Amino acid sequence: xxxxxxxxxxxxxxxxxxxxxxxxxxxxxxxxxxxxxxxxxxxxxxxxxxxxxxxxxxxxxxxxxxxxxxxxxxxxxxxxxxxxxxxxxxxxxxxxxxxxxxxxxxxxxxxxxxxxxxxxxxxxxxxxxxxxxxxxxxxxxxxxxxxxxxx
Numbered sequence: 814x815x816x817x818x819x820x821x822x823x824x825x826x827x828x829x830x831x832x833x834x835x836x837x838x839x840x841x842x843x844x845x846x847x848x849x850x851x852x853x854x855x856x857x858x859x860x861x862x863x864x865x866x867x868x869x870x871x872x873x874x875x876x877x878x879x880x881x882x883x884x885x886x887x888x889x890x891x892x893x894x895x896x897x898x899x900x901x902x903x904x905x906x907x908x909x910x911x912x913x914x915x916x917x918x919x920x921x922x923x924x925x926x927x928x929x930x931x932x933x934x935x936x937x938x939x940x941x942x943x944x945x946x947x948x949x950x951x952x953x954x955x956x957x958x959x960x961x962x963x964x
Contacts, residue, residue: 830886835902838887842906845883846913852876857922861929869930873923880914 833841856872887910890903917923 835898838902838906849917864930
């Protein structure tokens, strides 16, 4: 059998979400939202004169990144779990995360922090940007950063 050389082999630990119970779903939801809140609070603690692309725009983008995995896992469970309570809990968690994450990320202070960030265009020059930024920004998941760079 031929394998995809760019695909990372999965381990049993990587697929543990497939056996999540209702309690596991609730725990993962709480953990994700608590981490997002911490990340945003850390970003907001930065003074306006110390704001940079990395500690503001990029930090905000990275704070939302775990959502992609969590939402994928919950979506799969909401459709494929063999037990109805797990499917229902996954659907409920997706709604909760969507609403609460939106409330966290759309706080007026977050908008003010982004507006206060002074971007040094030389530092954003594609030839100077780090390899991590460049490859991450090419991902369709990072539309916010790309749009802000064009600002």
